[in-house]
Amino acid sequence: MNTQEIFEVLKEKFGDTILEVTGEAPSDLSINVVTEKIADVCLFLRDTEIMNFDYLSCLSGMDYKDSLGVVYHLYSTINHQTVVLKVKTNRENPSVPTVERIWKTANWHEREAYDMYGIQFAGHPNMIRILTCYDWEGWPLRKDYKTPEAYHGIKVPY
Amino acid sequence: MGLLDRLDNPFEGGGIILGKVEDLLNWGRSKSDWYLHFGLACCAIEFMAANASHFDFMRFGTIPRPSPRQADFIIVSGTVTMKMAERVIRLYEQMAEPKYVLSMGSCANSGGPYWEHGYHVLKGVDRIIPVDVYIPGCPPRPEAFFEGMVKLQKKINEQQIFNKRKRLEEEDKKLSA
Numbered sequence: 001m002n003t004q005e006i007f008e009v010l011k012e013k014f015g016d017t018i019l020e021v022t023g024e025a026p027s028d029l030s031i032n033v034v035t036e037k038i039a040d041v042c043l044f045l046r047d048t049e050i051m052n053f054d055y056l057s058c059l060s061g062m063d064y065k066d067s068l069g070v071v072y073h074l075y076s077t078i079n080h081q082t083v084v085l086k087v088k089t090n091r092e093n094p095s096v097p098t099v100e101r102i103w104k105t106a107n108w109h110e111r112e113a114y115d116m117y118g119i120q121f122a123g124h125p126n127m128i129r130i131l132t133c134y135d136w137e138g139w140p141l142r143k144d145y146k147t148p149e150a151y152h153g154i155k156v157p158y
Numbered sequence: 159m160g161l162l163d164r165l166d167n168p169f170e171g172g173g174i175i176l177g178k179v180e181d182l183l184n185w186g187r188s189k190s191d192w193y194l195h196f197g198l199a200c201c202a203i204e205f206m207a208a209n210a211s212h213f214d215f216m217r218f219g220t221i222p223r224p225s226p227r228q229a230d231f232i233i234v235s236g237t238v239t240m241k242m243a244e245r246v247i248r249l250y251e252q253m254a255e256p257k258y259v260l261s262m263g264s265c266a267n268s269g270g271p272y273w274e275h276g277y278h279v280l281k282g283v284d285r286i287i288p289v290d291v292y293i294p295g296c297p298p299r300p301e302a303f304f305e306g307m308v309k310l311q312k313k314i315n316e317q318q319i320f321n322k323r324k325r326l327e328e329e330d331k332k333l334s335a
């Protein structure tokens with residue numbers, strides 16, 4: 001199944017919550033999904049016989065300048081196929097439903113996305129920073145991030 | 159160093175060596191340094207190579223210690239992140255005097271490749287603890303690392319250990335005068 005076919009199936013099942021296919025064929029295609037529905041779509045992709053996306057290869061945060069986003073790379077170890085899902089969320093109060101209950105590996109990936117972009121994953125059991133210090137201020141991978149002058153009295157810039 | 163040379167060419171009288179107690183103590187100290195290895199990044203891999211049989215770091219008389227309380231010097235090898243910086247201070251403070259610091263690699267010396275954009279990297283471990291020997295390189299080869307070790311031994315050998323307080327007081331007096 002290629003991305004276009006998966007898109008058709010999803011469109012039939014979820015209707016308007018599946019937005020569009022973007023990117024260039026054949027390899028860079030991704031399916032845009034309405035943020036609130038991402039967990040349902042993921043569960044469907046994992047548990048449906050023809051899809052069998054049993055492995056979340058990567059979950060990454062994104063900064064599109066006017067908004068933030070999350071990208072899901074899924075892989076099926078049974079059908080040997082991949083698919084990419086994308087959702088967007090606002091800058092001021094970014095929140096995306098968690099997929100931690102669907103793939104356990106999402107736990108740390110989502111914590112990383114939270115650590116670097118400040119995206120809250122609603123329903124995540126342990127939404128704390130994973131890489132930087134627990135009391136770090138700001139979201140380092142956002143495009144408007146400024147390196148702090150000092151951390152606990154230690155000068156940061158060179 | 160003096161003492162060993164004198165063993166090769168001892169004074170007459172059946173192997174009696176004349177020397178300073180300080181030299182003897184320093185000789186012992188410099189030839190049996192126990193170290194706390196604080197490996198933080200890729201430099202630690204190079205240090206493992208230096209420690210393995212090809213290069214054999216232990217021929218310097220060093221023994222790795224897992225606890226800072228038993229160590230004479232600490233090897234900071236790798237990228238010191240802000241998160242780790244506070245742990246480095248803590249470990250250093252737990253070591254007993256006299257203690258030395260070997261900073262291995264560009265990262266520990268000055269921030270290395272992260273000097274400009276590394277918001278999370280401490281730009282040189284000497285910002286938080288006093289460093290005795292800097293070993294440049296990214297990563298330094300074991301040969302470079304050993305040169306650093308030889309420098310450290312030299313430094314230990316040249317140190318005066320008696321009347322430390324008196325000497326410091328005199329220095330203070332000179333500075334304030």
Ligand code: SF4
Nearest residue numbers: 200201263264265296
């Ligand atoms: S100096 Fe180079 S090799 Fe050493 S820790 Fe830094 S980046 Fe890695």
